[in-house]
Amino acid sequence: MKNLWNDKDAEPFTHSDLALRVYTSRLLGQNENLVLHGGGNTSVKTIVTDIFGDKEEILYVKGSGWDLKTIEEAGFSPTRLDVIRRLGQLSAMTDMEMTRELAASMIDPGAPSPSVETILHGLIPLKYVDHSHTDAVVAISNTLNGADLLKQIYADRVLILPYVMPGFKLAKQVYEATRNTDWRTLEGIILLHHGLFTFHGDAKTSYDNMINLVSEAEEYLKSVKALSTEGEYEAVDEDYLKLAKARKAASNLFGYAMLANWKRDQFSIGYSSLDKIEDIATRGPVTPDHTLQTKRIAAILSESPAAEVDSFGEKYQHYFDSNTDGNLVCLDTAPRFAVWKNKGCIVFAPNVKRSKVISDILDHTIIAVQCGEVLGGWQALPEKDIFEIEYWELEQAKLKLVPKRNEFDGKVVLVTGAASGIGKACVEAFSSKGAAVVALDINPEVEKLFDREDTRGIVCDITSDDSIRDAVHSVVASFGGVDVLVSNAGSFPASTRLEQMESEFLRETMQLNFNAHVGVMRACVPFLKLGFDPSIILMASKNVPAPGPGAGAYSAAKSALTQMGRVAAMELGEEGIRVNMVHPNAVFDTGIWTQEVLQKRAASYGLSVDEYKTNNLLGAEITSVDVAEMVVTMAGKSFAKTTGAQVPVDGGNDRVV
Numbered sequence: 115m116k117n118l119w120n121d122k123d124a125e126p127f128t129h130s131d132l133a134l135r136v137y138t139s140r141l142l143g144q145n146e147n148l149v150l151h152g153g154g155n156t157s158v159k160t161i162v163t164d165i166f167g168d169k170e171e172i173l174y175v176k177g178s179g180w181d182l183k184t185i186e187e188a189g190f191s192p193t194r195l196d197v198i199r200r201l202g203q204l205s206a207m208t209d210m211e212m213t214r215e216l217a218a219s220m221i222d223p224g225a226p227s228p229s230v231e232t233i234l235h236g237l238i239p240l241k242y243v244d245h246s247h248t249d250a251v252v253a254i255s256n257t258l259n260g261a262d263l264l265k266q267i268y269a270d271r272v273l274i275l276p277y278v279m280p281g282f283k284l285a286k287q288v289y290e291a292t293r294n295t296d297w298r299t300l301e302g303i304i305l306l307h308h309g310l311f312t313f314h315g316d317a318k319t320s321y322d323n324m325i326n327l328v329s330e331a332e333e334y335l336k337s338v339k340a341l342s343t344e345g346e347y348e349a350v351d352e353d354y355l356k357l358a359k360a361r362k363a364a365s366n367l368f369g370y371a372m373l374a375n376w377k378r379d380q381f382s383i384g385y386s387s388l389d390k391i392e393d394i395a396t397r398g399p400v401t402p403d404h405t406l407q408t409k410r411i412a413a414i415l416s417e418s419p420a421a422e423v424d425s426f427g428e429k430y431q432h433y434f435d436s437n438t439d440g441n442l443v444c445l446d447t448a449p450r451f452a453v454w455k456n457k458g459c460i461v462f463a464p465n466v467k468r469s470k471v472i473s474d475i476l477d478h479t480i481i482a483v484q485c486g487e488v489l490g491g492w493q494a495l496p497e498k499d500i501f502e503i504e505y506w507e508l509e510q511a512k513l514k515l516v517p518k519r520n521e522f523d524g525k526v527v528l529v530t531g532a533a534s535g536i537g538k539a540c541v542e543a544f545s546s547k548g549a550a551v552v553a554l555d556i557n558p559e560v561e562k563l564f565d566r567e568d569t570r571g572i573v574c575d576i577t578s579d580d581s582i583r584d585a586v587h588s589v590v591a592s593f594g595g596v597d598v599l600v601s602n603a604g605s606f607p608a609s610t611r612l613e614q615m616e617s618e619f620l621r622e623t624m625q626l627n628f629n630a631h632v633g634v635m636r637a638c639v640p641f642l643k644l645g646f647d648p649s650i651i652l653m654a655s656k657n658v659p660a661p662g663p664g665a666g667a668y669s670a671a672k673s674a675l676t677q678m679g680r681v682a683a684m685e686l687g688e689e690g691i692r693v694n695m696v697h698p699n700a701v702f703d704t705g706i707w708t709q710e711v712l713q714k715r716a717a718s719y720g721l722s723v724d725e726y727k728t729n730n731l732l733g734a735e736i737t738s739v740d741v742a743e744m745v746v747t748m749a750g751k752s753f754a755k756t757t758g759a760q761v762p763v764d765g766g767n768d769r770v771v
Contacts, residue, residue: 115329131160138321143182148246151471152181157235157243171195173236177226191228193219198236209508212282233285240313242320247309247401250331253482255306257489277307302327307495343384347457354590358644360419361594364462367427367448371524371646373469374594375461382458385480395453398494400482402503410500413449437501451476465523466550466568520548526593531603533557535704539742540600545569550593576603576630586637597645598749599638601631602653609664620667627671648691649749652679656699660769683758692757694748698741699764731766
């Protein structure tokens with residue numbers, strides 16, 4: 115494990131104890147093998163002068179909701195150290211009492227809530243304390259003889275303690291175990307199935323101890339060749355429909371639309387191909403806190419993924435019924451990840467951000483579990499211990515603080531012609547509403563434009579059935595299905611009157627502005643049937659109700675598309691799929707409207723450019739964003755009972771009205 119300490123980088127942080135705490139905390143947070151998505155915590159003890167000029171010893175501990183990777187001074191909760199130490203000497207305290215007393219101990223009521231490990235940090239009599247959920251150490255500890263193996267590695271330099279619940283119980287365990295300890299002889303404390311604590315009066319030394327101890331564990335794993343299995347799998351068409359059906363089943367258990375990311379990297383496929391994977395993947399998590407993100411075990415999928423997801427839900431209900439005291443409310447029964455035998459793993463999540471968290475935890479789990487198997491057998495905590503964490507009253511309290519769902523959370527939106535203009539605006543509008551969006555365009559720039567976790571750009575030629583199929587399969591593999599199709603791609607050809615209209619020109623115009631839309635719809639319909647409030651929005655044109663001279667081919671193609679949309683509304687209505695059309699007009703912030711073209715068209719009407727842009731009944735300029743807002747609205751609840759509609763976005767065109 116690389117030591118990231120750098121004297122030059124550290125220099126700006128040496129002006130205070132807390133600033134140096136920020137620096138070393140970020141060093142820990144940068145390494146996912148130590149800290150994942152808000153895990154781990156750090157603290158520093160220092161002297162603060164209060165408003166009366168009195169000096170007081172303060173424990174700054176990582177606050178709830180902050181990530182060590184990006185933490186700032188404001189992310190640490192300032193608590194009175196004498197109060198924290200006295201709390202640690204109590205014989206008993208409930209979790210809610212602990213939470214209340216920790217809040218009362220703070221010198222700044224506006225600071226974040228202190229970590230549940232605050233009392234433990236306060237009881238360790240060293241200035242700096244670092245805590246991580248190191249993969250290497252936990253992988254060794256989660257084996258049949260984990261404690262003995264760790265003893266072989268560290269001898270008496272590290273205190274090894276059995277697992278107990280985090281919070282007050284853990285603080286008391288460490289307090290009792292270290293009453294007569296000479297802390298100068300200890301480099302760290304390992305909590306089995308939990309993680310590693312290091313500490314020292316010097317920030318760098320405490321950090322160094324963490325890196326050195328974890329490195330020793332990593333070297334030990336290398337010595338026994340505990341390496342991950344690799345594998346390959348070539349997907350077939352049927353797999354994508356099975357995945358969409360599994361997503362549908364999981365979403366039904368969850369109560370809302372979920373995303374389903376099919377992980378087909380070599381390690382995920384290798385893991386799914388292990389001989390005893392049904393047993394291995396259902397023993398439990400790397401650390402109990404992972405359960406809050408991933409649930410206790412994986413769903414195991416094979417030939418009937420949807421039915422097997424339902425089976426997971428039944429087993430989860432049994433797990434709850436077997437462990438509840440009768441006063442708890444069961445969480446949703448949907449899996450958060452699944453092992454698809456020989457085909458990889460699937461992450462189920464309510465949104466893209468949560469999918470990323472679960473996926474990262476799964477990646478680390480895959481390696482840790484296989485290391486544990488090599489060392490004599492992966493062994494997680496008993497089911498009851500895991501349940502206590504999953505239904506811990508402190509964690510249940512956090513669930514009430516979860517932000518309100520966005521309208522399109524868990525929804526998958528596919529937009530064609532997305533590299534510019536209306537298509538690009540649609541991608542950005544849906545993304546802002548919480549959707550997972552895939553942007554298709556023949557322009558390779560689309561991949562650079564949309565390269566985020568929640569928005570992907572894919573190069574696709576929608577005049578090619580093969581290209582469409584591959585793109586749709588990529589969408590489904592990434593997010594699990596298709597809920598909304600915005601069929602927008604097209605072109606406005608040069609003005610051509612009927613007597614000059616050659617057959618090839620007509621064919622090309624119809625191919626892109628009509629045939630291609632039908633091809634995209636055809637490829638998406640099987641997945642839309644499995645979607646949530648599925649909707650198709652076709653980008654038609656004002657030229658449908660009000661064509662113009664020289665635009666015959668374009669007007670005919672858009673009219674054919676509108677007619678096909680009306681037919682689709684009739685055919686797909688019984689499947690719950692809504693099909694509506696938008697008729698934009700004079701949207702001048704798109705690629706086809708250069709300043710030169712605008713000036714020529716305006717001059718032909720005897721208008722200035724500004725007058726030409728607002729030449730409608732409302733005197734309003736129409737933009738791509740205006741059209742995108744209408745598209746999002748039509749895909750949402752406001753149009754839930756509308757299909758077959760044709761809606762203009764044109765500021766009022768007198769020829770249409």
